[in-house]
Amino acid sequence: MTGLACCRGVSVVYGRGEAEVTALADIDFDVGEGETVALLGRSGSGKTTLLHVLGGLVEATSGTVERASHASYVLQSANLLPHFTVIENVNFAAHVASRESRAGLGPEELLELVGLSHRLDQLPGELSGGEEQRVAIARGLAQAPRLLLCDEPTGHLDSDTGARVLDLLETLQRQFGFGLVLATHDSGVASRLEREVELHDGQIAREPVEA
Ligand SMILES: Nc1ncnc2c1ncn2[C@@H]1O[C@H](COP(=O)(O)OP(=O)(O)O)[C@@H](O)[C@H]1O
């Protein structure tokens, strides 16, 4: 494998018997180094499950998954620790990862990059949705990922704020060169990434052939 992740014939089945749900059915999926890929699909199509497989949070029921690197997550709800300040949230992630961020940037510098230097000592509850999501991005980058997995990161934001968060992700991706896989149900969002993969009932519906 030359890229960041490689899935071959991956299926994920949740539950047993009558409760059995096939979330992914025989998926082949690759992420190249520094590549940006959108996972496009309706609710229930398997996007989150595929992100979890890529990040190693969900085990494939069958098939093979190879991962070259560790991944960070940015979720639809920022999921910040509510009783910790902005800087503490990012510090905590950096500490857990116990490594320098990719460009050697510390938590304060990452928060400056996402435009939140003036919010370091605030609690998540005092931030707007867009600001919370920018903290979540800084936190993701604090773990120095080679692969950033974003699960509907703009799903709870109004379209202007969402567009700004996507601009930011794009800028940071260019700067740091991490691979990005972003799940969305919004084809406008998906079309901003280099490659689009459409999921439909746990299967890849369409993947344009690369030149
Ligand atoms: N932990 C789980 N247990 C049982 N079924 C699940 C679980 N997680 C997801 N599913 C089911 O798997 C399918 C795919 O879900 P998901 O990957 O969350 O799709 P998406 O992110 O595209 O909405 C859905 O039918 C969903 O209900």
Ligand SMILES: [Mg+2]
């Ligand atoms: Mg989902």
